[in-house]
Amino acid sequence: MSLRIGLLGATGLVGRTTLELLEQRDFPAAPTLLASERPRDATLAFRGQRLAVEPVSPEGFRGLDLALFASANGVSEAWAEIARAAGATVIDLSSAFRYHAEVPLVVPEINGALLDARPTLIANPNCSTIAIALALAPLHRAFGLERVAVATYQAVSGGGSEALAELEGGVRAGLEGPPPGRAGGLPAFAFNVVPHIDRFEDNGYTREEMKVVWETRKILAAPDLAVTATAVRVPVRVGHCAAVNARFGRAPSPADARELWSAFPGLRVVDDPARSRYPTPLEAAGGDAVLVGRARRDLSQERALEFFVASDNLRKGAALNAVQIAEHLVRSRVSAP
Amino acid sequence: MSLRIGLLGATGLVGRTTLELLEQRDFPAAPTLLASERPRDATLAFRGQRLAVEPVSPEGFRGLDLALFASANGVSEAWAEIARAAGATVIDLSSAFRYHAEVPLVVPEINGALLDARPTLIANPNCSTIAIALALAPLHRAFGLERVAVATYQAVSGGGSEALAELEGGVRAGLEGPPPGRAGGLPAFAFNVVPHIDRFEDNGYTREEMKVVWETRKILAAPDLAVTATAVRVPVRVGHCAAVNARFGRAPSPADARELWSAFPGLRVVDDPARSRYPTPLEAAGGDAVLVGRARRDLSQERALEFFVASDNLRKGAALNAVQIAEHLVRSRVSAP
Numbered sequence: 001m002s003l004r005i006g007l008l009g010a011t012g013l014v015g016r017t018t019l020e021l022l023e024q025r026d027f028p029a030a031p032t033l034l035a036s037e038r039p040r041d042a043t044l045a046f047r048g049q050r051l052a053v054e055p056v057s058p059e060g061f062r063g064l065d066l067a068l069f070a071s072a073n074g075v076s077e078a079w080a081e082i083a084r085a086a087g088a089t090v091i092d093l094s095s096a097f098r099y100h101a102e103v104p105l106v107v108p109e110i111n112g113a114l115l116d117a118r119p120t121l122i123a124n125p126n127c128s129t130i131a132i133a134l135a136l137a138p139l140h141r142a143f144g145l146e147r148v149a150v151a152t153y154q155a156v157s158g159g160g161s162e163a164l165a166e167l168e169g170g171v172r173a174g175l176e177g178p179p180p181g182r183a184g185g186l187p188a189f190a191f192n193v194v195p196h197i198d199r200f201e202d203n204g205y206t207r208e209e210m211k212v213v214w215e216t217r218k219i220l221a222a223p224d225l226a227v228t229a230t231a232v233r234v235p236v237r238v239g240h241c242a243a244v245n246a247r248f249g250r251a252p253s254p255a256d257a258r259e260l261w262s263a264f265p266g267l268r269v270v271d272d273p274a275r276s277r278y279p280t281p282l283e284a285a286g287g288d289a290v291l292v293g294r295a296r297r298d299l300s301q302e303r304a305l306e307f308f309v310a311s312d313n314l315r316k317g318a319a320l321n322a323v324q325i326a327e328h329l330v331r332s333r334v335s336a337p
Numbered sequence: 338m339s340l341r342i343g344l345l346g347a348t349g350l351v352g353r354t355t356l357e358l359l360e361q362r363d364f365p366a367a368p369t370l371l372a373s374e375r376p377r378d379a380t381l382a383f384r385g386q387r388l389a390v391e392p393v394s395p396e397g398f399r400g401l402d403l404a405l406f407a408s409a410n411g412v413s414e415a416w417a418e419i420a421r422a423a424g425a426t427v428i429d430l431s432s433a434f435r436y437h438a439e440v441p442l443v444v445p446e447i448n449g450a451l452l453d454a455r456p457t458l459i460a461n462p463n464c465s466t467i468a469i470a471l472a473l474a475p476l477h478r479a480f481g482l483e484r485v486a487v488a489t490y491q492a493v494s495g496g497g498s499e500a501l502a503e504l505e506g507g508v509r510a511g512l513e514g515p516p517p518g519r520a521g522g523l524p525a526f527a528f529n530v531v532p533h534i535d536r537f538e539d540n541g542y543t544r545e546e547m548k549v550v551w552e553t554r555k556i557l558a559a560p561d562l563a564v565t566a567t568a569v570r571v572p573v574r575v576g577h578c579a580a581v582n583a584r585f586g587r588a589p590s591p592a593d594a595r596e597l598w599s600a601f602p603g604l605r606v607v608d609d610p611a612r613s614r615y616p617t618p619l620e621a622a623g624g625d626a627v628l629v630g631r632a633r634r635d636l637s638q639e640r641a642l643e644f645f646v647a648s649d650n651l652r653k654g655a656a657l658n659a660v661q662i663a664e665h666l667v668r669s670r671v672s673a674p
Contacts, residue, residue, distance in 0.1 A: 179619065295541065
């Protein structure tokens, strides 16, 4: 079976990472590359060829089985129905459809079974939430999660290639003098910590923080789960971290947690303080696994753990998770009667 | 009255910051400068003079009224009793004496009244804890603190001038290729996030995390307060931040918190999300105030707030707080009968 895949938003950071993953993994055919704006690079490399990047159009989706949308909300909203009408199943990385009750929000290791119902629109979760939910999932199943509080340490690449260029420029300038602020009066990324990702909501939380709240509940199928979050940008290129505090119905020990994590797909335990081994963004970047470690009993309450996660926000936090959703769909299609 | 002040550890980052503050503030006399190792710079500038830095010796403390110890634990332990025997009141910035029941652990705005008893050894708290405790203190008084959970974002200068040089070198190298790891197999500071400050304890917490636990309780005079912490190094030069989650006996609103903070000395409210105003290390660095903002109701539990603090870890987190203790002692001495 020859599967035809399209990639909208091919020239962005996540789009390029998606293309790399499609190249490295078992997708036989070259994808159709689409972009919402006239791309600067008219072609992108794929297995030794140069693939043309076409401006997105209704015709661009014709004949596609799968369309990965590595696009901003507005672009996803504009094109998802058109792609589905053309017969493509859409895997959308934006947050446009994540909170629609009928749209599954999928981390394949946790709730890949939702794909068996053959949805034609699937939402890929927020970059930080994927890693946090993956570390929580096996603990939740075994011990019953009651409350989660997280503080994130998020890489600047999560803001896209322009944000990353601002970090690079800011760091260079900041080696010689004070790092310059960003456009719009926003504080510098370089040599700074910025507790502001996405826009502010009326409740004082940022949209990024609310994504962690809403999406953790949806992915874990725990609609009443108590969740709070602080989302913070740090001067790192790639690799999101989170300090996670989780309280359970029954008390897991740190050893219980490490055992469950070790057995769960997509997680790698890095937790050997005596050898200074714990999750860091530099270790997570470029890899597929969500790293988890620093497991310890919460000193402030019963039945609770503290731990720390790190993952590549462009890969498992975005492109890899979406490609894994695509792989899951392909497998279930092949194995279907 | 001419007060004689000594400064041990004068050539370190905190020592130099202390000297700057003594220069800028109302201390009439030039301090005696002492160092535990033969200093590279034999003299330091002070109000247009060059002051000699002497190797520490029992004679060095003779005639001093006050001795500020900006030194490592071992040096403080070796010299504190000698300085007191010579008649000096010691303000120690190390953690050597902080947990001794008879040694007051002082943030003047919170518990400066402890200085009225004329202690001759006073401990200056941990850099992160000072800012966190200052933001908690007025809320605790008004609403009764029950539990605190923090995640820190700590500047590399907290590790001293060698750590800061490692950051600078790592950032330069990291602009061209992967940032090199540090000596001893430790992960790079540059473009990275490192959940490891000070040594690991048997309970899986770092010593730095336990300092937040122990010292918050001692400063707030709340020995049974439930506290947990994750302490993390980020690639920032100066300025520690913390995401603080605090639960109270009675529920404060975010507006209550801002009002209490505005009225409390040492704090400055920076909390205007609509204008992208919140605490950052770059804004805190070089200033005296602990910045506090991002106040919002915790979505995950009743009677709780989330907020974010930033402060200059070399100033209010260390040198400034110690100098304020000295000023308090001077005032109470002058006003004493």
